[in-house]
Amino acid sequence: DENVKLVAKNIPWYGPKYSPHDVPSFYDISGVVENPAVFKLDLALGIPFIMIRKAGKLPGVLVTGGSYITEYSKDEIVLRLGAVKKGDRVLLIDDLIATGGTALAGFDLVDALGATVYEFAAMVALPFLNGVEKIHAHREGRFKDVPVFTMVDDSSIGKDMCRDPPEGTPRVIPAAEAEKTAQSLGL
DSSP: OHHHHHHHHHSOTTTTTOOGGGOSEEEEOSGGGGOTHHHHHHHHHTOOEEEOEETTSSOSSEEEEEEEEOSSOEEEEEEETTSSOTTOEEEEEEEEESSSHHHHHHHHHHHHTTOEEEEEEEEEEOGGGOHHHHHHHHHHHTTTTOOEEEEEEHHHHOHHHHOOOOTTOOSSOOGGGHHHHHHHTTO
């Protein structure tokens, strides 16, 4: 698909420092995979796409990094046996970096398999939770030199997007009421 090749060529998915040719594997550790275009993008770049997911969400023989703690639960991530090999260079991509728990579980799993996390990217960062700092400090600084690239952080979103709705506004509304509610809130 020519449109996917155009996007792959022009969007800096790998941060300002690296080209897609520097990283032979593309790993997702979260919700990025809900968009089928991601699969087309990795094919256009000519690199494998391998999912690291929570236990119970992937088929086949799986490798686990053990359990880890997030800001709200205890979880476990896995990937398919043979997907990561000793010496691989890995780009980890997640939808959000908050406290760094899920990211660190990905780092540790890749590291345990003898591969190297080459760069970490997240679509959204919540800097006040210090996830990036935790990655760089983890295991006595083992990942201190891994670049972290994020598209948006909560400080760039702005107060208007983060404000609470007026008193009495429901948090969830039916789709049929969305336009009317948005107009009443001035959105």
